[in-house]
Each structure stands twice: as structure tokens, then as C-alpha cells.
Amino acid sequence: VPELPEAETIKRQLEQTVVGHIIVRVEIPVPRVLHTDQEVLEAELAGVTIIGAARRGKNIVVQLSTGKAVLFHLMIAGSLLYKPVGSERLRNTQVVLVLDNDYELRFRDLRKFGYVKLLDEPDVLKAPEFSHMGPEPLSPEFTLDLFKELIDKRSRSKIKALLLDQSFIAGIWNIYADEILFFARVHPERAAGSLDEEEVTRIYDGIRSILPNAIEERGSSIASYVDLFGEPGKYSEFHEVFNRTGEPCPRSCGGKIEKTKVAGRGTHICSRCQK
DNA sequence: GCGGGTGTTCACGC
DNA sequence: CGCGTGAACACCCG
Numbered sequence: 001v002p003e004l005p006e007a008e009t010i011k012r013q014l015e016q017t018v019v020g021h022i023i024v025r026v027e028i029p030v031p032r033v034l035h036t037d038q039e040v041l042e043a044e045l046a047g048v049t050i051i052g053a054a055r056r057g058k059n060i061v062v063q064l065s066t067g068k069a070v071l072f073h074l075m076i077a078g079s080l081l082y083k084p085v086g087s088e089r090l091r092n093t094q095v096v097l098v099l100d101n102d103y104e105l106r107f108r109d110l111r112k113f114g115y116v117k118l119l120d121e122p123d124v125l126k127a128p129e130f131s132h133m134g135p136e137p138l139s140p141e142f143t144l145d146l147f148k149e150l151i152d153k154r155s156r157s158k159i160k161a162l163l164l165d166q167s168f169i170a171g172i173w174n175i176y177a178d179e180i181l182f183f184a185r186v187h188p189e190r191a192a193g194s195l196d197e198e199e200v201t202r203i204y205d206g207i208r209s210i211l212p213n214a215i216e217e218r219g220s221s222i223a224s225y226v227d228l229f230g231e232p233g234k235y236s237e238f239h240e241v242f243n244r245t246g247e248p249c250p251r252s253c254g255g256k257i258e259k260t261k262v263a264g265r266g267t268h269i270c271s272r273c274q275k
Numbered sequence: 276g277c278g279g280g281t282g283t284t285c286a287c288g289c
Numbered sequence: 290c291g292c293g294t295g296a297a298c299a300c301c302c303g
Binding site: 076077092109110111112113154156157161263264 | 293294295296300301302303
């Protein structure tokens, strides 16, 4: 599942590739993945220049010279791919933006849970589509004080449920929630209100260090995720607990990584380190 | 047939 | 009672 680091990787790669190019044609083999009327989308995209790329949470946005933008949500098994025109298109390619440099931007989703949508507001901080979302964890506005305030308001929730809640904080999902809580030595079932100041600070520090490290490695490839160039992310090699059930705890505490279920999600913990 | 993210609805408990 | 919370669905297909 592409989370913040994976979406940010793709956003940065879009800036190096499609930005500055004109969309000469749009092909939509599977219109069902559109959350915008097909004719409207085609009319709004054809002949238009791509002027920027942005990200909000796990959402990827391509900004257009017309003041509109295109939102790609990769959901569970989606990918965006930058490929030469004429190269073989993988099965399940649903939307293709053909560019003026003989390359094309392809949206592909094995599960068809992901979607493509036209936005009238290209500023991701203003677009109503994202108005329900919590703060961007890597933004300057997301301070320790703000995090403490938000935690206080949701004291009854389990901390892992909060990290997964996109309206609480944007872009973190299962991999990074588990890695952050292991880093912070906090058990995922803990009620937010039971966390002391040091624990909240450690979770905050985990968020602010793990996400940038993961971006540096172009994200984590666990199932189907690949970046814009079809390459897997390398951060999976650095996972301390996620997908490491049964392995010894990397803190050498003598415990083993266990898999449980918290907030409805598979959850990896070292129960000796995380209290 | 399971599982995955999201939006929605619905039920529960404080 | 009202709110916060969480559970149950629907969507789809390897």
C-alpha cells in the first residue's frame, strides 16, 4: 500500500519527468476508475501543460496550466508509471496521459480501488477533497506542541488507530505506524490519553525521522508498490518490525516480533520493548 | 474466499 | 442525550 513516503517519491519523480510537458492526448481504457465524467476529463486535459506535482497524505496531484489539477489515489494496489509511447502496456492500465515528448503517464491498478479525479482547486491545502484531512506530518506546522494538542483531543483512541486515521494525521498507514511505534517503544493498543510526555515525544520523533528516511530510500515495496520508473522502494530492507514476524527483535532484547491485530489491521510489535 | 483503503452507515457505550 | 468510537459494508480481483 503506497503511504506518504511512496506518494512523495512519485510526486518528486513527476517533477523530474512530466512537469513542463503538454498532454497531447488522453486514453481511458477503463473509464470506471474515473471519479469525474469522462468527457469532462478528456476536454480538460487535452492540449494542456503540466506545471507542477503535489501530494496530500497519500494523494498525488498533477497540476495544470489551466488552474485545474488531476488527483490520483493509488489506494491499495495502484501505480503511476512513466513509460515511452509504444512500449508494452501492462494489463490493468486504466488511464494514460500521452505527452509531447513521446512518453506517457500511466495509471494502473490491479484492484481498481484507486481512482482518478479532476480537481478545480490545484492547491492541495485548499482543495475541498482534502479538507477533512489532518496535518501533513513533515510540514513545519506539525510541531510537537500541535501533536500533543491533537493527542489530548483523542485521548480515548488507541494510538495505532490514531496514526492510521487520515483525519488525525495525513499519510501514515500500516507500515509506518508499526515502525513509528516500535521506534517509540509504545504498544499500539495504548490509549492516547495514557501516554506520558516522553512517549508522545518519542512518537513525534519517530514520525519526523522515519518518514524522511523512507523517502530517501524511495519508499517500501511490500506487495505491489513500484515508483514512477517501475522500481521497488528500498526502505523495506530497513523495516525493524513490519513483515518481520518471528524474527528476533532488532534491539536484541531477546524477544521476537509478533503479529497481532490492532484497530482492524495486522500489527507487528516486540512486546518486550513496546509497553 | 480473503484482504486491502475509503466513505458511508449504523450501533454501542460513556 | 450527544458525542466519540468502532464495526460492518460495498467496491474489485489476484
